[in-house]
Amino acid sequence: MNKVDLRHSAPVVSNTRICTDHYRLVLQEDRLASATLPGQFVNIRVHNREDLILRRPFSVALVKPEQSLFEIVYRVVGKGTSAMTDLQPDDVVNLLGPLGKGFRIPKKATNCLLLGGGCGVAPLWGVADKLYRTNSKMIVVLGFQSSAMVFGEDKFQAYGADTLITTDDGSYGLKGFVSEHLGKAMDRQIDRAYVCGPTPMIKAVTPILKQANVACEISLEAYMGCGFGVCLSCVVSVRNGEAIEKQRVCVEGPVFRLEDIVLDHET
Ligand SMILES: Cc1cc2nc3c(=O)[nH]c(=O)nc-3n(C[C@H](O)[C@H](O)[C@H](O)COP(=O)(O)OP(=O)(O)OC[C@H]3O[C@@H](n4cnc5c(N)ncnc54)[C@H](O)[C@@H]3O)c2cc1C
Ligand code: FES
Missing domain, CATH: 2.40.30.10 (Translation factors)
Structure with missing residues (x-):
């Protein structure tokens, strides 16, 4: 080959x-x-x-x-x-x-939730672009620190997504973190969720998504050396059946299934 x-x-x-x-x-x-x-x-x-x-x-x-x-x-x-x-x-x-490995996009129309925070908002543009082509329904919840840092809302709206913005200080959209307003989105029919954002956001939203039993994929960040699997500087703990093993964010990730991710306090 x-x-x-x-x-x-x-x-x-x-x-x-x-x-x-x-x-x-x-x-x-x-x-x-x-x-x-x-x-x-x-x-x-x-x-x-x-x-x-x-x-x-x-x-x-x-x-x-x-x-x-x-x-x-x-x-x-x-x-x-x-x-x-x-x-x-x-x-x-x-x-x-x-x-690395990307998000899995269903071939048929699906009800999807996209959750992004900070620079993690941008990779969800690509997800929205693909979902739009499958006629999927999208609700998008994006979190930023303040109005001065908000970007990308128009991109999701152009794909016909219902878009909710939160800012930590309330200077734009709803005041508070994404996790505090997630309930508004979870009231709807959601079949799949895609998450990309800072680690504190991921920690806050995972219990809610787990409880809702939604098929979910999350993009993780890690400090990287080589970026292609050699240096092992990016390993995280991941579930593989009953076992917990180390996997490389740069090769096996950065996108992992929600049920496979092991957060710090779970190890
Ligand atoms: C898979 C992956 C995808 C990423 N995608 C994006 C993206 O789309 N947009 C974006 O802005 N950033 C993204 N990042 C983070 C980005 O790689 C770092 O912000 C960047 O390498 C910092 O480089 P620097 O030389 O400016 O900072 P440095 O001078 O190297 O460091 C400055 C500060 O940034 C922090 N930092 C450095 N690397 C990282 C990292 N990997 N994660 C978190 N904090 C870091 C350091 O702790 C330090 O506080 C991604 C990281 C990974 C692993
Ligand atoms: S960054 Fe070197 S193994 Fe992942």
Whole structure:
């Protein structure tokens, strides 16, 4: 079997600020735009920064195969993401991908709940795009710290999703965390749920989703070294039948089934 080459050089199409601290980076690369599933990620080498040896992982937010385009949304948190804000159209980004396992999308129309927080909102665009094509009904609940950090609501609305925004300080939408307002969505018929967000959000929503007995997949974050299965820096505890074993977020994940995830306090 031929080994697939995961290395790519992708020209920048645009790199725009979409809220206080998030940027949307649109790149052009045919194979990535065609082959990446929602929830998979790319590992980016930060340009012009020889000191940043490790690549940085980012979930692919959306693909547009017919235009050979794909996009990521990144939050500026440190050296790598700060340097990425300098990227200009026609600069070339060196990256590896698509990496990891993505969300499973049913072939038939389904009632779906999408839960996102912070930069975890963006990968759900790709989920919504696929579900839209199956005529699925979507309710989307998104959490942000404040109004200045809200982004992406219009994307979900364009896919016909009922969209509920929460902010921690109540400066936009409903005041409080996603978990506090989840009941409003759970009143509806929900067959599947897709979750992507920070670990505290995941910890808060999992008991509610477990109780509702909804088929659910969750994208986990971890500190990554290599991004392709070698360094073991990203392992988490996962259930496999009766056993609990270590699995790599970069290879076996980042998307895991809710029932397989073992949170810190459960080990
Ligand atoms: C599978 C996966 C998908 C991701 N998708 C996205 C995405 O779509 N958009 C996005 O903005 N970010 C995403 N991240 C997080 C992103 O990789 C980090 O924010 C980024 O690597 C930070 O690089 P930096 O050089 O700017 O920060 P550094 O200078 O390396 O660190 C600055 C700060 O960021 C924190 N940090 C660094 N790496 C991570 C990490 N992996 N998780 C949480 N905190 C981290 C550090 O603790 C530190 O406080 C993802 C991470 C993973 C593992
Ligand atoms: S990041 Fe190296 S094994 Fe996952």
